[in-house]
Amino acid sequence: MGKPSATVLLDWYDRHARRLPWRVPPGHRRKPDPYRIWLSEVMLQQTTVVTVGPYFKSFLDRWPTVADLAAADLDAVLHAWAGLGYYARARNLHKCAIAVAGAHGGIFPDTEDGLRALPGIGPYTAAAIAAIAFDRPATVVDGNVERVMARLFAVEESLPSAKPNLHQLAAGLTPQSRPGDYAQAVMDLGAIVCTPRAPKCLMCPWQGDCRAQSLDIAESLPRRAPKAERPLRQGVVFWTVRSDGAVLLRRRPERGLLGGMIEVPSSDWGARAPADMAQAPVTAQWRELPGQVSHGFTHFQLELKVLAARVRKNAKAEGIWIMPDALGDHALPTLTKKIVRHALAHV
DNA sequence: AAAACGTGGTC
DNA sequence: TGACCAAGTTT
Numbered sequence: 189m190g191k192p193s194a195t196v197l198l199d200w201y202d203r204h205a206r207r208l209p210w211r212v213p214p215g216h217r218r219k220p221d222p223y224r225i226w227l228s229e230v231m232l233q234q235t236t237v238v239t240v241g242p243y244f245k246s247f248l249d250r251w252p253t254v255a256d257l258a259a260a261d262l263d264a265v266l267h268a269w270a271g272l273g274y275y276a277r278a279r280n281l282h283k284c285a286i287a288v289a290g291a292h293g294g295i296f297p298d299t300e301d302g303l304r305a306l307p308g309i310g311p312y313t314a315a316a317i318a319a320i321a322f323d324r325p326a327t328v329v330d331g332n333v334e335r336v337m338a339r340l341f342a343v344e345e346s347l348p349s350a351k352p353n354l355h356q357l358a359a360g361l362t363p364q365s366r367p368g369d370y371a372q373a374v375m376d377l378g379a380i381v382c383t384p385r386a387p388k389c390l391m392c393p394w395q396g397d398c399r400a401q402s403l404d405i406a407e408s409l410p411r412r413a414p415k416a417e418r419p420l421r422q423g424v425v426f427w428t429v430r431s432d433g434a435v436l437l438r439r440r441p442e443r444g445l446l447g448g449m450i451e452v453p454s455s456d457w458g459a460r461a462p463a464d465m466a467q468a469p470v471t472a473q474w475r476e477l478p479g480q481v482s483h484g485f486t487h488f489q490l491e492l493k494v495l496a497a498r499v500r501k502n503a504k505a506e507g508i509w510i511m512p513d514a515l516g517d518h519a520l521p522t523l524t525k526k527i528v529r530h531a532l533a534h535v
Numbered sequence: 536a537a538a539a540c541g542t543g544g545t546c
Numbered sequence: 547t548g549a550c551c552a553a554g555t556t557t
Contacts, residue, residue, distance in 0.1 A: 228553085229553065230554095231553090232552085232553040232554095233552090233553070233554045233555070234540090234541085234542090234551090234552055234553085234554055234555090235541090235542080235543095235552060235553080235554095236542095236543075236544075236551090236552050236553095237552085237553080238543090238544080239542075239543065239544085239552085240553090271541090271542075271543095272541080272542075273540085273541030273542045273543090274540055274541055274542085274554085274555085275540085275541080276539095276540065276555075276556075277540095277554090277555080280555080280556090307555095307556095308554095308555070308556090309555085310554060310555045310556080311554085311555090312553070312554055312555085313553085313554075313555085316553065328553085330552090330553045330554075331551080331552065331553075331554085332552090332553070333553090371553095372553090375553055378553090379552095379553085384550080384551065384552095385545090385546080385550090385551095412550095415550090416537095416538085444539085444540085445539080445540070445541090446540090446541080447540090483541090483542095484541085484542080485539095485540075485541060485542090486539075486540055486541065486542090487538075487539060487540075521541075521542090522541075522542060522543090523541085523542095
């Protein structure tokens with residue numbers, strides 16, 4: 189079985205490359221803007237191309253350069269990021285913009301090590317920016333590349349322990365010529381042809397070099413260690429409506445889950461919802477709304493009952509009073525939006 | 536080093 | 547419909 193050829197893959201890429209908002213088409217003379225490459229790569233961390241599209245365009249429209257983004261309020265960035273998830277990315281994005289616009293004079297580092305030192309840029313993103321924006325022969329390894337390598341070389345060891353091996357196999361194929369296009373080509377191959385389920389091996393430019401295909405085990409690779417089960421957590425949220433119509437929300441702490449985002453005040457989330465009103469933001473006549481709000485996080489499933497009450501115009505409470513019409517002006521993550529929708533529909 | 540960290544789409 | 551997964555990083 190021959191070694192998979194970068195040239196063969198690049199030929200395939202020249203014909204099949206996806207047209208993406210942040211991508212310079214293959215063979216194009218224009219150089220990619222490192223700011224756009226960085227912005228897209230951070231947004232694409234654990235997030236699909238389809239989801240990222242509109243966010244990328246609105247960020248670029250609003251903050252065309254890294255200096256513009258650095259000058260923005262963190263609140264505005266979190267608001268614009270709302271719905272994308274993994275909100276630490278938005279805080280690190282802002283930190284990184286400030287670092288680049290400040291200490292680096294508005295110029296992104298052009299080496300993996302230099303990039304790796306910036307907030308929110310890990311091994312994958314540093315390699316991707318070095319390759320795509322600066323055409324350096326960095327080895328770019330994301331989930332697609334891991335899958336492609338596991339199949340090409342029929343790696344039976346399971347993830348995540350196989351990561352170092354897969355990285356080394358990927359490094360052995362990385363070319364000196366057109367490394368940026370090559371990196372995107374392997375990822376496109378994984379997204380279009382070498383898909384997790386039902387890979388289209390007959391369309392693959394590397395089919396003659398793929399051990400997994402010759403063994404007819406492509407779809408079963410890469411193997412993965414069983415993932416931990418997601419426990420169920422429960423709680424109650426307090427939908428507090430003031431006599432002028434404003435509702436009570438609050439900002440979550442900067443660190444941790446949904447850090448810095450706006451939430452509806454709630455009890456702790458535990459194995460069971462608390463039975464008393466001890467954690468209510470105000471003393472009031474609480475009434476339970478029908479149904480509940482369910483939301484899945486990466487590491488637990490959440491179920492929330494909604495309690496509602498009306499309070500006087502001069503009621504004192506920790507938080508932010510917001511008119512329902514103005515909710516769009518704030519950084520509401522999807523969980524908060526679900527609760528708001530549920531409360532508005534049932535109160 | 537293992538766990539924390541969101542969300543939406545797919546089959 | 548529930549499990550799986552997506553251009554990972556941080557602590």
